Amino acid sequence: MTILITGGAGFIGHTLTRHLLAMGHTVLLLDNFNSSYDPAIKWQHIQSIRHLSGWSLYQGDIRDAVLLHQIFSAYRVDGVIHLAGLAGVRPSLQNPSAYMDHNVNGTAVLLEAMRVFNIKRFVFASSSSVYGSRSGGVFLETDCAENSVSPYAFSKRAAERLCQQHHQLHGLHVFCLRLFTVYGPQQRPDMGISRFIQQLNNRQPITLFGNGLSRRDYTYVDDIVAGISQSIERVKGCEIINLGSAHPVTLLELIGMLEQLIKRRVPINWLADQPGDVPYTHASIEKARRLLDYQPATDLKDGLRNMVNQYQRTQAYAQPIE
Ligand SMILES: NC(=O)c1ccc[n+]([C@@H]2O[C@H](COP(=O)([O-])OP(=O)(O)OC[C@H]3O[C@@H](n4cnc5c(N)ncnc54)[C@H](O)[C@@H]3O)[C@@H](O)[C@H]2O)c1
Numbered sequence: 001m002t003i004l005i006t007g008g009a010g011f012i013g014h015t016l017t018r019h020l021l022a023m024g025h026t027v028l029l030l031d032n033f034n035s036s037y038d039p040a041i042k043w044q045h046i047q048s049i050r051h052l053s054g055w056s057l058y059q060g061d062i063r064d065a066v067l068l069h070q071i072f073s074a075y076r077v078d079g080v081i082h083l084a085g086l087a088g089v090r091p092s093l094q095n096p097s098a099y100m101d102h103n104v105n106g107t108a109v110l111l112e113a114m115r116v117f118n119i120k121r122f123v124f125a126s127s128s129s130v131y132g133s134r135s136g137g138v139f140l141e142t143d144c145a146e147n148s149v150s151p152y153a154f155s156k157r158a159a160e161r162l163c164q165q166h167h168q169l170h171g172l173h174v175f176c177l178r179l180f181t182v183y184g185p186q187q188r189p190d191m192g193i194s195r196f197i198q199q200l201n202n203r204q205p206i207t208l209f210g211n212g213l214s215r216r217d218y219t220y221v222d223d224i225v226a227g228i229s230q231s232i233e234r235v236k237g238c239e240i241i242n243l244g245s246a247h248p249v250t251l252l253e254l255i256g257m258l259e260q261l262i263k264r265r266v267p268i269n270w271l272a273d274q275p276g277d278v279p280y281t282h283a284s285i286e287k288a289r290r291l292l293d294y295q296p297a298t299d300l301k302d303g304l305r306n307m308v309n310q311y312q313r314t315q316a317y318a319q320p321i322e
Contacts, residue, residue, distance in 0.1 A: 063102070124160070129150065
């Protein structure tokens, strides 16, 4: 297949590109290299796949309908995997309108261009944040997702609804994948685990929000990428599907694992809970197992070890680890 990945220069996007190329697909990447984090990191992602063949890069914006028409005229695109957008809960509170513009309007422009070119396969990266603030239980795709507590979560839910409408109105086949805290090598630098690894290695205090008992269903990027890849192959009808690990751990357990791996402890700088953050996530992955043969294979400790090793290789520490 020829597959367009929007947000292809990002953390998940470039990892997915490698996987799809290995499976024999042709991949087009579209990314605007925005400054949500250092764009040089996104260019490093691109650099890391330069030796591979079968892909092309477009530097541009999903809100640019003219550019989308150019791409869809130049290639017979079989399917689109839509990862582009502004990620992260906390920054969405500072700039809600940008989140609406990129994540909702951007999705609308993309869907409309796909309609014009009769492209029927669509996979959208939604988020576990749409489930809102819950204190327990397993998150089922049929649970209420209308009580978002951040502009980011709202924008993801609104984009899901646009996808559902395009299915009903225009026969789009779409899977909206609710991703649960994705981690692994090259994780976005603004995300928790990346920051903790950096702080531990630099012997700086770790900054934690809340009381350390919040729980997250951390999911390794290769497992997520396998789920996305199965989705673009199998997409039919309109489905919402959780992609998680189904093993939530507390923030303090996570820090303990990192301390063991890096063989270092640093003081913890406790800060108040952040508005918009949810205390708990726990994916039901039964539907993903059924529809995608999804089988998350990477244990958290192994995944963290890969991340720490990659970080230490690229940073080439001056100081020996005790
Ligand atoms: N990483 C996670 O834990 C996680 C969890 C749930 C959902 N998601 C979603 O998955 C997707 C990918 O996440 P990621 O962690 O790889 O983020 P990322 O920020 O590394 O990748 C997103 C990419 O989209 C690009 N982009 C943003 N707006 C764009 C626009 N208007 N036009 C073109 N490109 C644009 C950015 O430059 C970036 O390279 C995002 O939509 C995110 O919301 C991620």
